[in-house]
Amino acid sequence: MRLDLLSRLNAERAARRAAILVTDVESGEQRLVLEMEVGSDPLAQELQGGLRQGKSGFVERDGRRYFLTVQAPPVKVIVIGAVHISQALAPMAKGLDLDVTIVDPRTAFATPERFPDVPVVAEWPDVVLPDLGIDRYTALVALTHDPKIDDPALTAALRSDSFYIGALGSRKTHERRVQRLTESGFTEADIARIHAPIGLDIGAVSPAEIALSIMAEIVASLRKERRRST
Amino acid sequence: MLSTDMDILKTAEDWRRGGRGVAIATVVETWGSAPRPVGSHLVIDEDTNFLGSVSGGCVEGAVITEALDVIADGRPRMIEFGVADETAWQVGLSCGGRISVYVERVD
Numbered sequence: 001m002r003l004d005l006l007s008r009l010n011a012e013r014a015a016r017r018a019a020i021l022v023t024d025v026e027s028g029e030q031r032l033v034l035e036m037e038v039g040s041d042p043l044a045q046e047l048q049g050g051l052r053q054g055k056s057g058f059v060e061r062d063g064r065r066y067f068l069t070v071q072a073p074p075v076k077v078i079v080i081g082a083v084h085i086s087q088a089l090a091p092m093a094k095g096l097d098l099d100v101t102i103v104d105p106r107t108a109f110a111t112p113e114r115f116p117d118v119p120v121v122a123e124w125p126d127v128v129l130p131d132l133g134i135d136r137y138t139a140l141v142a143l144t145h146d147p148k149i150d151d152p153a154l155t156a157a158l159r160s161d162s163f164y165i166g167a168l169g170s171r172k173t174h175e176r177r178v179q180r181l182t183e184s185g186f187t188e189a190d191i192a193r194i195h196a197p198i199g200l201d202i203g204a205v206s207p208a209e210i211a212l213s214i215m216a217e218i219v220a221s222l223r224k225e226r227r228r229s230t
Numbered sequence: 231m232l233s234t235d236m237d238i239l240k241t242a243e244d245w246r247r248g249g250r251g252v253a254i255a256t257v258v259e260t261w262g263s264a265p266r267p268v269g270s271h272l273v274i275d276e277d278t279n280f281l282g283s284v285s286g287g288c289v290e291g292a293v294i295t296e297a298l299d300v301i302a303d304g305r306p307r308m309i310e311f312g313v314a315d316e317t318a319w320q321v322g323l324s325c326g327g328r329i330s331v332y333v334e335r336v337d
Contacts (some may be wrong), residue, residue, distance in 0.1 A: 001335075001336050002337055006246070025332055028334065055268070056268050056269030067332065
């Protein structure tokens, strides 16, 4: 691989843009196709398939085999609430190679001391979310228990194609949340995108266990095509 | 350090910019119960430092040996591992899977 191709591939990933490295394994010839160039590439159809599935693999065209190294942007997790569970969740998300950002307008909670290794934004979700950008590679987790903070974040997530939306709270809390979201115009199908009660049912008790159940649910959503059961 | 696919390729770039001979090994095909998915990377430098994985640790040694040849002559190679292939390689995947690994030099 030419060093300049490798650098561009790394730069695209850092900029959260998809890219595909096409390798002719017979000749060793390679080229990098950026997300915006996919449509005009001779292998457009194959590349689009690769991007959609986010999977690397061989494709064949005119008797030649090409290996596609498909690089999707790193998955992002936006956590609303700089709370105890978030303190446990942030290092887990980092360890799983996810880009995590904590958002909480309460400045007593949103401090770098409480979250030494991840970006913390002491701001209201509706102010900061447009800048953070929620795309199909983004999970949003609402953990404040406070509708004033959680609801605007959930609203933004429901209007995006975020692959995972989760909200902390008991069934009762969620019933009231469903009511509020319905009143603001969301359909039953929209609201059904919210995982609530949040997290896989592993009987979690401590903040770290709840964080683990949430992370497991995020991974399960990300890898749902591979799951043996649903 | 925990190595993710992201820092594996970043490391390859950094090592090369630092003047080292570097090869990238990529899992390009798997059959059966292969331990690492297609697209997984292992990067190797001329002093056999390495990062990442192409299996659960079964064939990395052989890939590293091959990578040193690739770094030396610059010719990319496709290597197959697995229980079905007894001719060329003594190492096999203990899990019974089969994998193809493409090894190329960073130029």
